[in-house]
Amino acid sequence: QALLNKDSRESLGLSLKNTVVIIDEAHNLIETINDVHSVSISLRQFRQAHGQISNYYNRYKEKFRFSNEKMIKRMLLVIASLINYLQKKDERVMSKGSFGSIVTLNHLLVQSNIQDINMFHLCDFIKSSGIVKKLNGFLDYIQTEQKENASNSTEPSKHTEKGQKAQNSPL
Numbered sequence: 001q002a003l004l005n006k007d008s009r010e011s012l013g014l015s016l017k018n019t020v021v022i023i024d025e026a027h028n029l030i031e032t033i034n035d036v037h038s039v040s041i042s043l044r045q046f047r048q049a050h051g052q053i054s055n056y057y058n059r060y061k062e063k064f065r066f067s068n069e070k071m072i073k074r075m076l077l078v079i080a081s082l083i084n085y086l087q088k089k090d091e092r093v094m095s096k097g098s099f100g101s102i103v104t105l106n107h108l109l110v111q112s113n114i115q116d117i118n119m120f121h122l123c124d125f126i127k128s129s130g131i132v133k134k135l136n137g138f139l140d141y142i143q144t145e146q147k148e149n150a151s152n153s154t155e156p157s158k159h160t161e162k163g164q165k166a167q168n169s170p171l
Contacts, residue, residue, distance in 0.1 A: 010127065012133065
């Protein structure tokens with residue numbers, strides 16, 4: 001899907017210039033194009049995004065320019081507000097026994113208390129700052145770090161041997 005959406009390609013740094021794209025399963029192309037112009041995100045995904053952006057912010061907050069820090073905080077505020085809205089909505093839906101509802105964008109913004117945030121400005125920041133690529137790189141780094149820590153904890157004998165050699169060797 002990312003190949004079919006210009007904004008997605010740009011945010012991921014993908015260029016199709018002088019490229020031939022071969023699409024397998026072309027019978028799904030119309031459905032995919034429709035999906036590109038639709039959005040569906042779960043409460044779990046919002047929570048995951050909030051956690052990942054929070055980790056990124058906490059790791060690098062000392063290095064951000066003021067304007068970037070402000071926009072990242074705004075992103076976190078929008079996501080947290082949408083999480084709260086969805087949690088409340090989920091509770092109401094469960095109590096009524098219905099499966100969901102359709103709301104207008106204005107209703108969503110007002111009910112989430114984010115109607116005063118300039119979403120166009122926020123989207124421009126996301127595009128121009130390259131934050132999607134930076135977050136992807138950060139998450140890759142964290143995953144690699146976690147894998148290394150996990151593998152190091154499963155091989156204590158090597159570290160113990162190195163530690164003993166270091167203690168026994170002269171300075």
